[in-house]
Structures are given as structure tokens and as C-alpha cells.
Amino acid sequence: MNDEQIIKQFMYVNRRAPHGTIYAQESLEVVLIGAAFDQDVSVAFIDDGVYQLVKGQDTKKAEVKNFSNAYRALEDYDVEKLYVEQESLESRGLSESDLIVDVQMKSADEIKQLMEEQDVLLTF
Amino acid sequence: MKLAIQVNTGPYTHQGSDTAYQFTKAALAKGHEITRVFFYHDGVNNGTRLTTPPQDDRNIVNRWGALSEEHGLDMVVCVAAAQRRGLVDEGEAKRNKKDATNIAPGFRISGLGQLVEAAIQADRLVVFGD
Numbered sequence: 484m485n486d487e488q489i490i491k492q493f494m495y496v497n498r499r500a501p502h503g504t505i506y507a508q509e510s511l512e513v514v515l516i517g518a519a520f521d522q523d524v525s526v527a528f529i530d531d532g533v534y535q536l537v538k539g540q541d542t543k544k545a546e547v548k549n550f551s552n553a554y555r556a557l558e559d560y561d562v563e564k565l566y567v568e569q570e571s572l573e574s575r576g577l578s579e580s581d582l583i584v585d586v587q588m589k590s591a592d593e594i595k596q597l598m599e600e601q602d603v604l605l606t607f
Numbered sequence: 608m609k610l611a612i613q614v615n616t617g618p619y620t621h622q623g624s625d626t627a628y629q630f631t632k633a634a635l636a637k638g639h640e641i642t643r644v645f646f647y648h649d650g651v652n653n654g655t656r657l658t659t660p661p662q663d664d665r666n667i668v669n670r671w672g673a674l675s676e677e678h679g680l681d682m683v684v685c686v687a688a689a690q691r692r693g694l695v696d697e698g699e700a701k702r703n704k705k706d707a708t709n710i711a712p713g714f715r716i717s718g719l720g721q722l723v724e725a726a727i728q729a730d731r732l733v734v735f736g737d
Contacts, residue, residue, distance in 0.1 A: 605726075605732075
């Protein structure tokens with residue numbers, strides 16, 4: 484089997500706040516490493532996961548690593564499909580202008596539809 | 608069917624590792640192929656040979672090892688997650704100047720690319736734990 488010829492639809496689903504658990508950080512690590520495999524990749528931010536993209540994060544007092552600038556690097560890795568669930572963002576009093584990267588806003592129904600199209604869903 | 612397994616929870620605290628083991632065993636018994644078991648997040652702790660559970664309880668680590676030996680399972684512990692949590696094989700001990708190793712037989716430490724590759728090659732990636 485030649486892996487080069489297999490292109491699957493991968494969606495990484497981020498559901499948790501950037502800090503409090505390691506999931507956001509270790510999700511980002513998979514996305515960045517996975518980018519080398521030339522798959523059809525998208526990243527969805529839903530529920531508290533939308534907080535991962537909020538601008539101006541300052542983690543100094545919490546003494547944890549601030550990795551939020553790494554989301555800006557996704558574009559350089561050709562990870563360009565970043566979906567943010569509109570309901571999650573709005574219910575947290577946030578808007579697109581609060582986010583550190585350009586994203587595509589999607590309704591919960593649209594996210595659901597996109598999920599159904601995927602070959603691989605990795606949820607963090 | 609070709610299945611890849613991802614285990615995100617460590618042993619004992621949550622059921623995830625037990626369920627992953629039972630699922631893997633059942634899938635093999637049904638004749639499915641397990642292309643890889645990938646341990647991520649706290650799941651890397653399933654790969655330490657230093658666990659000593661009470662004798663009347665299951666030994667989660669050894670149980671994975673036995674299943675691996677019986678079926679030739681490829682069991683991979685994520686290197687980045689392992690480094691954070693102190694899972695060490697000889698290569699890692701040398702590289703990071705550690706005074707000991709603790710990887711259990713049947714497990715190997717490798718990169719996240721192994722997870723992505725497994726997801727590409729398998730018909731399904733089945734994820735256990737949160």
C-alpha cells in the first residue's frame with residue numbers, strides 16, 4: 484500500500500479551554516505533526532475550545548506555557564480550514580474579532596454536516 | 608476490518624484503558640486486524656513496567672504486553688507525551704540523560720506521526736478515553 488496516494492479527511496475537534504487540561508496543547512502537537520502527511524485537514528473549535536483562539540492570552544501568573552501564538556503557525560503548515568462554531572463563540576460573549584487567527588464561522592448544524600463527511604475525527 | 612486504536616487515559620483512574628483493551632481483544636477474536644495501538648495524553652502511563660497493582664486486581668500494563676506478544680500488536684507510546692510524564696526507554700534515557708528506564712515489554716516510544724499514519728492506513732481509528 485502506498486500511503487502517498489491515500490488522502491483522507493481529517494478533522495481535529497477542540498472542545499476544551501486552552502488551560503486547565505493539557506488537551507488543547509497536545510491537540511495542537513498532533514495537528515502540526517500531522518500536517519506533514521498531506522491529508523485533507525480541518526480543525527474545529529467548539530464549546531470551550533473557542534477560548535483556545537482568543538487573542539491576548541497571558542498565562543504568566545498561572546505559570547503555564549502560553550502556546551496561543553502557535554495557532555498562527557497553522558497557516559504555514561497549510562492547515563487553513565479552521566472552523567469555529569458560531570453558537571459556542573456567541574454564547575461565551577465572544578466574536579470573530581476576538582480571535583487570533585482568521586477562521587470560518589460555522590453553525591452547529593454545519594459543523595455536524597462537516598463531521599459526517601470526515602474519515603477521521605480526533606477529538607480533544 | 609483494519610482498526611487502529613488510540614488510548615488517551617492512564618491505567619486505573621479511568622475505565623478507558625480497560626475498555627480499549629477489551630475492545631482490542633474482542634476485535635482480534637473476531638478476526639479483525641489491529642494495525643497499531645497508540646498511547647497518548649495520560650495513556651502513555653499504560654506503558655510503565657513499574658506498576659505494582661494489588662495481587663487480586665488486574666495488571667493493566669502486563670495485560671497489554673501479553674496481548675501484544677500473542678498477536679504481535681504494535682503498541683506505540685507518544686514520545687512528546689512520554690517525555691512530559693516520565694516514560695523512558697533506553698534511547699530516551701540516553702538522549703535526555705536520565706538515570707533509568709521504565710518502558711514495559713511490548714511497548715515502544717515513537718512520534719505522533721505514528722498516530723496519523725495509523726489513522727490513514729486503518730479503516731477506522733477507534734479512540735478510548737477523553
